[in-house]
Amino acid sequence: MKMPEKQRRYCPNCDTHTEHTVRKESQGPRLNPSAHSKGQRKGERREKGYGNSGKSSKQVSGEKPTRRVDLRYKCEECGREQTIGRGFRVKRLEIER
Numbered sequence: 001m002k003m004p005e006k007q008r009r010y011c012p013n014c015d016t017h018t019e020h021t022v023r024k025e026s027q028g029p030r031l032n033p034s035a036h037s038k039g040q041r042k043g044e045r046r047e048k049g050y051g052n053s054g055k056s057s058k059q060v061s062g063e064k065p066t067r068r069v070d071l072r073y074k075c076e077e078c079g080r081e082q083t084i085g086r087g088f089r090v091k092r093l094e095i096e097r
């Protein structure tokens with residue numbers, strides 16, 4: 001889908017509706033690759049051969065056709081950036097200038 005770059009949105013800092021610039025947040029690298037969750041470590045142990053395969057046995061392969069977008073709205077008045085909601089699922093997002 002296409003989205004206009006400039007949108008009129010509510011800014012909680014200015015407490016009114018102002019012009020906002022939309023941008024997509026890029027996914028950065030993981031901060032600490034050694035620190036992962038208990039479930040992840042469990043899965044790694046299972047893959048090595050300990051225990052049974054658990055929930056990995058019924059894991060479906062393949063990517064989902066859509067991804068959730070991570071959008072940031074920057075207020076033109078005060079310059080603050082907001083994340084609004086959790087985004088939405090879309091195949092491809094274009095920000096129009």
Ligand SMILES: [Zn+2]
Binds near residue numbers: 078079080
């Ligand atoms: Zn503002």
